Amino acid sequence: MSQTVLLALIAAGGILLLFVGLARTPSSSAADMVQERLQAYGGAGARALTEDEIVLQKPFSERVMRPFIQNLGNRFSRSTPDKARNDLQNRLNLAGRPGNLGPSEFIAVRYVAAVVLFAIGLLLGLLSGNPTFIAVGAAVGGILGFFGPLYWLRTKVEQRRSEIQKSLPDAMDLLTIAVEAGLGFDAAMQRVTDKFRNALSDEFATVLQETRLGRPRLEALDDMGRRTGVEDLHNFVQAVIQSEQMGVGVARILRLQSDEMRRKRRQRAQEKAAQASLKMMLPMVGCIFPTLWIVLLGPAILILLKARG
Numbered sequence: 668m669s670q671t672v673l674l675a676l677i678a679a680g681g682i683l684l685l686f687v688g689l690a691r692t693p694s695s696s697a698a699d700m701v702q703e704r705l706q707a708y709g710g711a712g713a714r715a716l717t718e719d720e721i722v723l724q725k726p727f728s729e730r731v732m733r734p735f736i737q738n739l740g741n742r743f744s745r746s747t748p749d750k751a752r753n754d755l756q757n758r759l760n761l762a763g764r765p766g767n768l769g770p771s772e773f774i775a776v777r778y779v780a781a782v783v784l785f786a787i788g789l790l791l792g793l794l795s796g797n798p799t800f801i802a803v804g805a806a807v808g809g810i811l812g813f814f815g816p817l818y819w820l821r822t823k824v825e826q827r828r829s830e831i832q833k834s835l836p837d838a839m840d841l842l843t844i845a846v847e848a849g850l851g852f853d854a855a856m857q858r859v860t861d862k863f864r865n866a867l868s869d870e871f872a873t874v875l876q877e878t879r880l881g882r883p884r885l886e887a888l889d890d891m892g893r894r895t896g897v898e899d900l901h902n903f904v905q906a907v908i909q910s911e912q913m914g915v916g917v918a919r920i921l922r923l924q925s926d927e928m929r930r931k932r933r934q935r936a937q938e939k940a941a942q943a944s945l946k947m948m949l950p951m952v953g954c955i956f957p958t959l960w961i962v963l964l965g966p967a968i969l970i971l972l973k974a975r976g
Contacts, residue, residue, distance in 0.1 A: 740771030762823035784812030836928040843921040
């Protein structure tokens with residue numbers, strides 16, 4: 668075994684052990700941390716935890732990886748235009764801030780992923796011993812690492828929009844029933860956040876938290892409609908804002924919006940049902956028909972070949 672291949676195997680093993688260590692690092696739950704702090708303050712014979720012990724209770728990703736990503740992101744973000752950072756911030760908001768990532772941290776994740784996958788592709792190419800595979804593996808790994816997080820973010824945005832779109836009619840029904848029963852609009856939104864656990868309830872909880880902190884409710888609602896990027900939710904928010912400004916009863920607006928949401932969801936279901944036959948044509952033509960022709964015409968072709976022979 669050559670020295671290059673041996674070094675490649677050692678490096679690959681080191682990277683593998685690093686990821687295994689990160690995956691198996693025990694993370695203390697919030698309940699355990701609260702219990703330990705209660706014991707530190709009021710437990711019998713308990714001593715106060717030092718700052719180092721409190722830090723060590725956090726998982727490895729919070730103690731080491733996140734500060735490293737934050738510092739690296741701050742350096743890279745200095746050379747990033749403000750427009751690009753704002754656009755990235757908007758996309759992260761549309762995705763629901765996965766991992767509580769900011770623009771600087773996401774930029775750092777892209778560079779780290781590019782370096783890691785570049786190294787993995789390079790190692791795989793070295794293992795093959797082919798110079799072409801070395802160059803291709805390194806290039807493909809770097810490209811996948813740099814652009815892969817963008818594709819992942821785009822996927823998260825679409826998933827979150829779809830989740831909000833699907834849960835909106837049910838949330839509208841509950842809002843309508845709660846307001847018609849005599850609850851205020853804020854109390855009805857709180858009822859939705861207590862009933863459901865999805866992206867829409869998280870957005871409602873954000874609006875309620877902002878209003879408790881002193882932000883005007885209409886402004887918080889308008890920001891929610893723009894932040895999510897869902898057309899139906901934006902239309903609902905605009906209808907509520909107009910009803911508040913014009914003095915129209917909110918219950919009537921909610922009833923109209925609820926009926927409209929139900930109608931649109933039924934139309935989307937009918938459209939998907941109508942497209943099902945067209946989507947089935949490709950697998951039928953590509954998979955079923957060739958097999959059918961082989962079964963039907965195969966024996967006849969064999970007979971003709973034998974007759975000519």
